[in-house]
Amino acid sequence: xxxxxxxxxxIGGSMAMVLxxxxxxxxxxxxxxxxxxxxxxxxxxIVDEVADxxxxxxxxxxxxxxxxxxxxxxxxxxxxDLVTHQVVLDxxxxxxxxxxxxxxxxxxxxxxxxxxxxxxxxxxPEAATLDAFxxxxxxxxxxxxxxxxxxxxxxxxxxxxxxxxxxMGGKDHDVHVAxxxxxxxITSFALAxxxxxxxxxxxxxxxxxxxxxxxxxxxxxxxxxMWMPIFKQNKENVLDVLNEHITQLRKFKSCIEKENxxxxxxxxxxxxxxxxxxxxxQ
Amino acid sequence: xxxxxxxxxxIGGSMAMVLxxxxxxxxxxxxxxxxxxxxxxxxxxIVDEVADxxxxxxxxxxxxxxxxxxxxxxxxxxxxDLVTHQVVLDxxxxxxxxxxxxxxxxxxxxxxxxxxxxxxxxxxPEAATLDAFxxxxxxxxxxxxxxxxxxxxxxxxxxxxxxxxxxMGGKDHDVHVAxxxxxxxITSFALAxxxxxxxxxxxxxxxxxxxxxxxxxxxxxxxxxMWMPIFKQNKENVLDVLNEHITQLRKFKSCIEKENxxxxxxxxxxxxxxxxxxxxxQ
Numbered sequence: 001x002x003x004x005x006x007x008x009x010x011i012g013g014s015m016a017m018v019l020x021x022x023x024x025x026x027x028x029x030x031x032x033x034x035x036x037x038x039x040x041x042x043x044x045x046i047v048d049e050v051a052d053x054x055x056x057x058x059x060x061x062x063x064x065x066x067x068x069x070x071x072x073x074x075x076x077x078x079x080x081d082l083v084t085h086q087v088v089l090d091x092x093x094x095x096x097x098x099x100x101x102x103x104x105x106x107x108x109x110x111x112x113x114x115x116x117x118x119x120x121x122x123x124x125p126e127a128a129t130l131d132a133f134x135x136x137x138x139x140x141x142x143x144x145x146x147x148x149x150x151x152x153x154x155x156x157x158x159x160x161x162x163x164x165x166x167x168m169g170g171k172d173h174d175v176h177v178a179x180x181x182x183x184x185x186i187t188s189f190a191l192a193x194x195x196x197x198x199x200x201x202x203x204x205x206x207x208x209x210x211x212x213x214x215x216x217x218x219x220x221x222x223x224x225x226m227w228m229p230i231f232k233q234n235k236e237n238v239l240d241v242l243n244e245h246i247t248q249l250r251k252f253k254s255c256i257e258k259e260n261x262x263x264x265x266x267x268x269x270x271x272x273x274x275x276x277x278x279x280x281x282q
Numbered sequence: 283x284x285x286x287x288x289x290x291x292x293i294g295g296s297m298a299m300v301l302x303x304x305x306x307x308x309x310x311x312x313x314x315x316x317x318x319x320x321x322x323x324x325x326x327x328i329v330d331e332v333a334d335x336x337x338x339x340x341x342x343x344x345x346x347x348x349x350x351x352x353x354x355x356x357x358x359x360x361x362x363d364l365v366t367h368q369v370v371l372d373x374x375x376x377x378x379x380x381x382x383x384x385x386x387x388x389x390x391x392x393x394x395x396x397x398x399x400x401x402x403x404x405x406x407p408e409a410a411t412l413d414a415f416x417x418x419x420x421x422x423x424x425x426x427x428x429x430x431x432x433x434x435x436x437x438x439x440x441x442x443x444x445x446x447x448x449x450m451g452g453k454d455h456d457v458h459v460a461x462x463x464x465x466x467x468i469t470s471f472a473l474a475x476x477x478x479x480x481x482x483x484x485x486x487x488x489x490x491x492x493x494x495x496x497x498x499x500x501x502x503x504x505x506x507x508m509w510m511p512i513f514k515q516n517k518e519n520v521l522d523v524l525n526e527h528i529t530q531l532r533k534f535k536s537c538i539e540k541e542n543x544x545x546x547x548x549x550x551x552x553x554x555x556x557x558x559x560x561x562x563x564q
Contacts, residue, residue, distance in 0.1 A: 117492045137489045166489050176486045179477050184498040187469050190530040192556035193549065195461050198526050204458045205559050207419045207448050210399045214560055215497050216466040221557045224550035228543055235538055242535050244480050246528060248472040253524050256517055261510055268506035271474035275503045277487050278496055 001025060004060035006053060006075065008032040008041040009226075010120065011091050012066030013128030015161070016046050021130060024160050029056045041125040057082045062153065065090040070229035073101050080107040087150040089114050089157075093177060094233040095141045095170035109147035112154040113170060115139040115177070116163060121221040134162035141170040178237035183245055185219050185227055186238070192220035283307060286342035288335060288357065290314040290323040291508075292402060293373050294348030295410030297443070298328045303412060306442050311338045323407040339364045344435065347372040352511035355383050362389040369432040371396050371439075375459060376515040377423045377452035391429035394436040395452060397421040397459070398445060403503040416444035423452040460519035465527055467501045467509055468520070474502035 003025040005012045019025040030047030032038050038050040053075070057063055063079055065072050069092040079088055080102055088111045092098060095113050102108055116138045120127065138158040143151055155165055168176075195205060195217070231238055255264035285307040287294045301307040312329030314320050320332040335357070339345055345361060347354050351374040361370055362384055370393045374380060377395050384390055398420045402409065420440040425433055437447055450458075477487060477499070513520050537546035 117490055119492060119494060121494075136492070139490065176490050179480065180487055180490045180495045181492050183473065183476065184495045186531070186534050187473055188498055189550050189553040190527060190534055191465065191469055192553035193530045193533075194465065194523065194527040196552065196555055196559075197530070198461065198523065205462055206562050208399055208421065208458050208462045209560060210401060210418070210463050212401060212403075212501050213462045213466045215500050216470055217556055217560070218497050219494050220553040221560075222550075222554075224547045224554070227550060228547050231538055231546065232541070232543055235541075239535065239538055241476065241480065242531065242538070245472060245476040246531055246535070248475045248479070249468070249524065249528055249531070251475075252468050252472055253521065253528070256513055256521055256524070259514070259517075261514055264513065265506045265510050267475065268471050268504075268509060270478065271471040271502040272504075272506070273478055274474035274499055277478075278491060278499070278503075280488050 001062055002027045002029065002060045004029045004031060004051075004056035004063045005047065006031040006056070006063060006065045006079075007067030007071070008037045008046065008125045009066060010123050010127045011116070011118075011132075012064060013041060013044075013046050013125040014130075014132035015064055015066065015091070016041075017128050017130055018132060018161055019157070022160055024157060029060055031056045037125055044125060044128070046125055046128055053079075054082060057086065061086060062157075063088045065092075068092075068226050068229050069094050069098070069233050073097055073233075076102055076111070077105060080105045080111060083107050083110050086110060087112070087153050089154050091116055093181065093230045095173045097233045099142055099145075099170040108145060110150050112143070112146045112151055113141040114154060114158070115141070115173065116158065116161070117181075118163075121218050123223040123226065132161070133158075136163055137166045138163040139166050139168060139173055141168060141173050143167050174234050175237050178234055178241045182230060182234060182238050183241045185222055186231075186242060187245065188217055188219035189222075192217050283344055284309045284311065284342045286311045286313060286333075286338035286345045287329065288313040288338070288345060288347045288361075289349030289353070290319045290328065290407045291348060292405050292409045293398065293400075293414075294346060295323060295326075295328050295407040296412075296414035297346055297348065297373070298323075299410050299412055300414060300443055301439070304442055306439060311342055313338045319407055326407060326410070328407055328410055335361070336364060339368065343368060344439075345370045347374075350374075350508050350511050351376050351380065351515050355379055355515075358384055358393070359387060362387045362393060365389050365392050368392060369394070369435050371436050373398055375463065375512045377455045379515045381424055381427075381452040390427060392432050394425070394428045394433055395423040396436060396440070397423070397455065398440065398443070399463075400445075403500050405505040405508065414443075415440075418445055419448045420445040421448050421450060421455055423450060423455050425449050456516050457519050460516055460523045464512060464516060464520050465523045467504055468513075468524060469527065470499055470501035471504075474499050 016028045028047045041047045118136045298310045310329045323329045400418045
């Protein structure tokens with residue numbers, strides 16, 4: 001199967017690598033408006049050739065749209081205008097806007113809205129890896145709106161990546177990811193700024209930073225170009241979660257201020273319950 | 283050298299294991315008021331024998347105090363009352379209260395205040411590991427107050443653990459760790475509560491939780507019995523950092539509410555600078 005990958009970043013690059021390595025893709029055509037990305041992807045053998053968007057679609061059987069969500073929103077209707085037999089999927093972190101953008105499109109059935117729940121704080125084709133995706137969930141949204149054959153192809157693709165498919169409505173997806181992904185990025189960005197703002201002695205951060213700090217602040221290395229459009233598209237859900245998070249932090253603050261150590265302990269014991277949820281994954 | 287380890291948790295247990303494995307300790311005597319801990323430590327071969335505090339001190343050359351900081355504060359003056367030639371170190375995450383508790387003690391010189399910057403979210407002797415400590419900083423506080431020979435022994439001990447020693451005043455230590463360790467734990471506990479509070483569909487957390495979420499929420503599994511006394515002892519510094527962190531989160535909230543995407547991008551770009559600081563460690 002000939003595959004066009006539109007957006008040669010961490011996700012698009014990793015998908016291209018794995019799908020070619022496992023024989024799903026006979027040929028990968030790369031599309032990216034950043035020449036540094038296309039060059040690097042060619043150099044690393046992630047793509048077989050580079051083309052402009054329209055010719056890449058014409059020459060492919062499957063189109064993977066793995067650009068920032070703002071770009072996906074612009075490109076997807078145009079891509080659907082051009083498809084004849086092709087299957088189109090996107091890998092974006094928000095779904096409502098995108099599904100709205102192609103609602104009622106004549107070729108809507110060729111499109112499957114997906115979100116593989118994998119990523120790292122790194123970006124660009126040089127971050128692509130064969131170890132990606134394995135064992136994680138892939139969300140397929142509003143599956144009933146897609147053609148059966150197109151859906152089956154995409155389900156097969158994600159299984160080949162080692163993922164298991166989870167099905168939900170686009171709006172539900174956007175609520176859930178605000179909790180299990182978007183808020184983590186905001187707290188991490190804000191934590192980095194907290195430390196950088198007050199801890200002017202960079203040497204102290206450098207020397208004392210423990211593994212715990214590195215773990216909570218890791219996502220603060222993430223790309224603003226990718227995350228700004230996500231927060232923009234998922235504004236209402238992200239604000240809901242952010243308000244709740246600030247409320248929770250204020251509870252910790254109030255306990256410490258009032259020296260209510262019993263309630264502080266209760267708050268931490270409650271938080272410990274996240275262990276049960278996460279451990280079910282292992 | 284015969285070593286008494288008071289508090290057979292993650293840190294005490296790991297120290298005992300590594301020091302014995304590398305030949306620094308000829309014998310390890312374990313002290314812990316939880317019988318499950320002493321039993322487990324004996325079973326795992328972490329300690330050679332178990333004793334009560336006073337006899338353990340009498341039979342040892344070096345005492346490692348690795349209990350919760352509230353327990354350290356109570357035990358340390360008593361331990362110093364009993365020492366003759368022994369070297370005493372503690373591994374606690376706060377230093378000001380402890381240094382205050384032994385100020386002017388006749389045997390103050392035998393004590394070295396240390397804080398190895400390593401840990402995991404797990405606790406108890408079963409969490410102890412030979413991989414602990416390596417490559418991380420150990421902070422030695424108010425080193426000038428300790429006897430030269432005792433200090434040298436402790437410096438040698440930490441080097442053997444693969445750590446490098448960093449020197450600072452106890453008060454400075456407590457400010458820095460509020461930034462690079464304590465706040466990470468609070469944000470992680472609060473993030474877990476945020477998600478548990480609003481995301482009642484535990485299956486959604488379970489299925490969708492990405493590696494990014496797991497990384498930011500990992501510390502929420504930490505032991506309340508260990509952390510409550512740390513927040514209590516470092517109250518003022520922790521509140522300073524927590525206030526700053528809430529201010530930083532409010533900036534993100536305000537940008538998203540007002541759709542000020544340019545300033546949101548700036549905030550994230552600023553946070554990206556943490557990469558430069560952390561990468562120096564590698």
